[in-house]
Amino acid sequence: MNTREWLEALVAFDTTSRNSNLELITTVRDSLEKQGITPWFAHNKERTKANLFATLPATAGPEAGNTQGGIVLSGHTDVVPVDGQDWATDPFKLTEKDGSLYGRGSCDMKGFIAASLALTPEFLQMPRLRPIHLAFSYDEEIGCVGAPAMLEEIQKRGIKVDGCVVGEPTSMQVVVAHKGINVFNCKVHGRSAHSSLTPQGCNAIEHSARLICAIRDFADAYKAKGPYDQLYDVPFTTMTTNQIRGGIAINTIPDLCEFTYEFRNLPGMSAKEIQAQVERYAREELLPKMQKEYPDARIDISTIAGSPALETAEQEAITALVRALTGDREQRKVAYATEAGLFQQIGIPTIVCGPGDIGNAHKPNEYVPIAQLERCEDFLRKLGRSLQTA
Template identity: 80%
Template sequence: MNTRQWLETLVGFDTTSRNSNLELIATLRDSLEQQGIKSWLAHNKEKTKANLFATLPATAGANAGTTEGGIVLSGHTDVVPVDGQKWDTDPFKLVEKDGALFARGSCDMKGFIATAMAMVPEYIAMPRAKPLHLAFSYDEEIGCIGAPVMLEEIVKRGIKVDGCVVGEPTSMNVVVAHKGINVFACKVHGKSAHSSLTPQGCNAIEHAARLICAIRDFADGYKANGPYDQFFDVPFTTMTTNQIRGGIAVNTIPELCEFTYEFRNLPGMTVADIQARIDAYVKDVLLPKMRAEFADARIEIDNFAGSPALEAVEQAAITELVRALTGDRETRKVAYGTEAGLFQKIGIPTIVCGPGDIGNAHKPNEFVTLAQMERCEQFLRKLGKSLEAV
């Protein structure tokens, strides 16, 4: 199949993160197998989702047949929901209009996966002295949950590669850094009581509100005082509370309040140091207030999802290669997260470069332009040729 046909096939699978991606993964695996390419899967605990990793061995020279070294092309197979969005077309059916391809995931990021899969026959035919690898993950959109399962297996199997390109939408420009993203679930446990007997209870919502305001104060401090990195579109670490629920009735003191918060940290700022400020506030300020009302009050905080920041090394071979192939020499750093930091964490030099504008991702009528897809195809072709035997 060509790139257009692959994209049409991939967007036809509703791989919203709440759903299984196994049917899509099976389609990729079967296509690769038919072309003589072996792959392995790394599943979630429930066996309802899977990552796929495949290697196209070197085809020429003294290294013919080797699977060591080479470059990984990485992408995630899940997409964000369309719930509540007003689409002009069926979001899971590819529609071409005015030089663009519309569908959920066309931009973020099935366009890159489609291009990589369409290139496989060419890659097989190229006299490459090094292998190419394909790494397709699940659940990136809900905190990069799937990729660590695959990366753990890569380490376990002793797979060695030279570099990785994560094809998130960058308009085919080079992104050398992005922030880390860390998502926390907080449960504030108080004591219920009839609201007419307020002193007999411990209001979980009100104490949760104190913690939420403290998180906002920390965020304001980073905005006002830094540290800063002016290459980022948002040049400081951000913190925000995004979900909250609690209470069972208008006349009952709530015993439980749950909320989630996240922070997106600049490279160089550790998750532990940022979270330590929140933990200190809980221990030294909030819990004493709560336990003065209810001795068994407690607060649980769970870091349930996240991905580390990326800070690519300019001198790394993969950075120099991608810059050379794209002709892009600008320094670009972005606030959104990707799986690139996870690859870098296990020692694989990584860069971000893929088709589409991130501003079109996650929106109704998501699209990728035909011109961007063509640029991606040209880039991946050049990348393959860069591995050819001399």
């Protein structure tokens, strides 16, 4: 199948993160097995989702059959919901219009996966001295929670890799750095009471508001004082509270309030230290006030998801290679997070480069220009040919 045919097949699978991706993953596995490749899966605990990893061994010279080294082509199979969005076409049916292909995930990021799969037969015919690896993950869109299972298995199997390209939409431009993302859930437990007897209660919503405002204060301090990196469109670490739920009635003091917050840290800033200041405020400032009202009051903070920041040096071989193949010499850093930081965390030098514009991701009528897919195919062919030399 060519890239368009693969993309049509991939978009047809509703792999919204709340759903299983197994039907898509097994379709990819079956195709690879027919070509003599044996992928392996790394499942979630419920075995309802899976990462896929496959190696196309070296094909030439004394290294023929070698599975170590080489380059990983990485992409996530899940997509964001279409709920409440006004689509002009069926989001799970690939539609061509004005030189672009529309459908959920066409840009973010099934286009890159489709191109990688379409080029696989060519890769297998190339006289390569080093392997190519395919790494397709689940649940990237909800905090990069799927890929760690695959990366853990890579380490267990002793697989060594020279570099990785994560094909997130960058308009086929080279991205060498991005922020980290860290997402937390907070449950503030107070005591309920009739609202006419306010002193008998401990208002979980009001105390949550204090913590939420403290998080905003931390965010304002980063905005005002830095540190800064002006290569980012948002050149400082950000912190936001994005969901909140609490209360059962207008005349009842709430005993529980639950909210989620996130921060996106610049490379070099410790995520642990940023989180520590939130927990310190909760423990040392807020909780004592709550326990004066209700001795059993408590604040529970748990991690939902997290992915480290990425910063790949210009001196890394993968950076030099991808810059040479694309002709792109500009240094770019982005505020959104990807799985690239996870690969780098286990010692695999990684850059981000893929078809489509991130500005089209997650929106209704998501699309990828056909010209971008063609550029991606050209890049992948050049990448494969670069592995023909030691």
